[in-house]
Amino acid sequence: MESILHFFYTNKEAIFIIALTIFLGLEVISNVPSVLHTPLMSGANAISGVIIIGGIILVGHADLSNLSDGGHLANLILGIFALLFGTLNVIGGFVVTDRMLEMFKKKKK
Amino acid sequence: MEPLFENITNGDIILEFSYLLSAIFFVVGLKLLSHPETARRGNLWAAGGMLLAMVTTMVLHRDGGGSKIQTGNLAIILAAIALGGVVGAIIARRIKMTAMPQLVSFFNATGGAASALVALIEFSNPDNQSALVTLLGLVIGSIAFSGSMIAYGKLDGKVKDIFARWMTYVNLLILAGILFLLFYVLFGQMPPETKQILVYLLLAVSLVYGVSFVMPIGGADMPVVISLLNSLTGIAAAMAGFIYQNQAMILGGIFVGAAGMILTLLMCKAMNRSLINVIVGAFGGGAAGVDKEKGTVKEVSVNDAAVMLYYSSKVVIVPGYGLAVAQAQHVCNEMVKLLEANGVEVKFAIHPVAGRMPGHMNVLLAEADVSYDKLVEMDEINPQLPDTDVVLVIGANDVVNPAAEDDPSSPIYGMPIIRTHTAKNIIVMKRGMGKGYAAIENYLFFDDKTRMLFGNAKDSLQKLVTEIKNL
Missing domain, CATH: 3.40.50.1220 (TPP-binding domain)
Structure with a gap:
């Protein structure tokens, strides 16, 4: 229990922001025509690939001089996989969303 | 300009500022995405925000000891991004339009996997003080990963619906198991080795839950489930953001999580069903309905x-x-x-x-x-x-x-x-x-x-x- 309270206190700004972001998310999405549900879902999916930043930090600060240690090497490899997956999510997600929307554009002339 | 604070370089300030810009780009992007005329531009805005955050992180991010990302590490990062990017772009370009839902589900799975991996690695990092969010990221990311893979398989016709009443109870049991393990790892006293094993167990059980949670849900409800899993991936990314105190990750993740949740509810509304009803009461093919006078079927040439x-x-x-x-x-x-x-x-x-x-x-x-x-x-x-x-x-x-x-x-x-x-x-x-x-x-x-x-x-x-x- 104490660690939860501690977590709340140390992250209070972030938690404030989160509470407001949730409302922002609700506000931005409501009143979307169902035509756009799929591209929107796909676009949001690409944004959730922001985990890629975590992958960059992880691999970026991995200690490359100490790889003979099995644990370090395993972590580096897992980190590279996280980065690969994250990139797939981000690049694939944005490209596929653009492809869906390209079609709407063509007809809107 | 002289640094404003001790131990904080101008680079750090620029980095945080770029995260703020990225978060704004995400919000504006998603807002533009919700109108037909501006949708395509919105997607570019969001992509721009992502690119900005990626580049500034690579150039400016410093670890706890104050050192920046070294050239060797940067080379690995760029290679991984290049590989993932090329593969992702090719898949996204080549896929048939009819297979679009599967693909979105697949990309969502990769995002979930990335979050779970980051959390898994960070848990063993002694500098990481936030075990709670790390474990939450691990659990949510794993569920999003395995659940999305099953959704992908179903939409692609590779996985069949399996539904039985008892599965609902099994699912609740697994969920209870996950919560128990989570609290036990957080608050229990044990040697680090035992803890590490329990974390792997938690990972495994979460993966199983993702499968058993999506398995009984009928194909007609798949859109709702994908949207829900999408929301989960966002939340998992935000949890990982907490580990690094990274505002772009926290904001982007939570924002997508909230947007995904409301989209899920909008879809449920379109079917006049509650979310609980979709998750728990999967369409049983058995509901016979009243036997009405059927009449005959008339064909036309x-x-x-x-x-x-x-x-x-x-x-x-x-x-x-x-x-x-x-x-x-x-x-x-x-x-x-x-x-x-x-x-x-x-x-x-x-x-x-x-x-x-x-x-x-x-x-x-x-x-x-x-x-x-x-x-x-x-x-x-x-x-x-x-x-x-x-x-x-x-x-x-x-x-x-x-x-x-x-x-x-x-x-x-x-x-x-x-x-x-x-x-x-x-x-x-x-x-x-x-x-x-x-x-x-x-x-x-x-x-x-x-x-x-x-x-x-x-x-x-x-x-x-x-x-x-x-x-």
Whole structure:
């Protein structure tokens, strides 16, 4: 229990922001025509690939001089996989969303 | 300029500022994405925000000891991004439009996997003080990963629905197990080795839960599940953001999580069901419904159908998944053009959950060059149907089933439908007399005004086009 309270206190700004972001998310999405549900879902999916930043930090600060240690090497490899997956999510997600929307554009002339 | 604070470089400040910009780009991007005219620009905004955050992180991020990312590490990062980027772009470019829902689900799985991996690695990092969010990221990311993979398999026809009452209880049990393990790892006293093993166990159980949670959910509810899993991936990314105190990750993740959640609820609303009902009470094929007087099914020849359509003044087409699987959208538009050349007014009635994803039909028809303004949403088209001469239902079933309105025992009772049974004539194109995705009898097919045109949608439309040309 104490660690939860501690977590709340140390992250209070972030938690404030989160509470407001949730409302922002609700506000931005409501009143979307169902035509756009799929591209929107796909676009949001690409944004959730922001985990890629975590992958960059992880691999970026991995200690490359100490790889003979099995644990370090395993972590580096897992980190590279996280980065690969994250990139797939981000690049694939944005490209596929653009492809869906390209079609709407063509007809809107 | 001199540094403002001790131990904080200008680079750190620029980095945080770039995260703020990225977060704003995400919000503006998603806002623009929700209007047809600006949608494409919105996607670019969001992508721009992501690129900005990635580049500034690579150049400016410093670890706890104050050192920046070294050249060797940067090379690995760039190589991984290049590889992932090329593969992702190729898959995204080459995929058929009909396979779009699977692909979104697959990309969502990769995002979940990335979050779970980051959390797994960070848990063993002694500098990491936030065990709670790390474990939450691990659990949520794993569920999103395995759940999305199953959703992908189902949409791709590789995984079949399995549903039994007891699965609901098993799922609740697994969920309770996850919560117990989570608290035990957080608060229990144990040597680090034991803790590490329990974390692997937690990972395994979460993966199993993702599978068992999506497994019993019927295909018709898949859009809702994908949207929900999408929301989970966002939350998992935000949890990982907490580990690094990274504002771009926290904001982006939570924002997507909230947006995904509201999208999920909007979809549930379109089907007039609650989220709980979708998750727990998967459509049992067993709900028999009242045995009404069925009447007989009346077939129509291609020739007669062509004549009916060609000499109408108003035709409404209701496309469904059958149109998508048969890849018939192009032929369909060809027929529409022929009809319009004869002065027939043609519109498409789009049910919010037609196809395998909301808006799926719009994307497919847009691909076939069907003009955007011909696509009419359900609420708008329903009042126009009574003075529509012919409604042509192509491979849609449950979304036009009148049982949703007049049979309280039907599992889809209460779901808003396209009221095709109010039109003057109905032609239903269907492969056979099989039941729809929800496995419910459709009384529309037995209606006196209904004529059935059996066969693969593409073949039938092709024949119709030929016939119409000969008229």
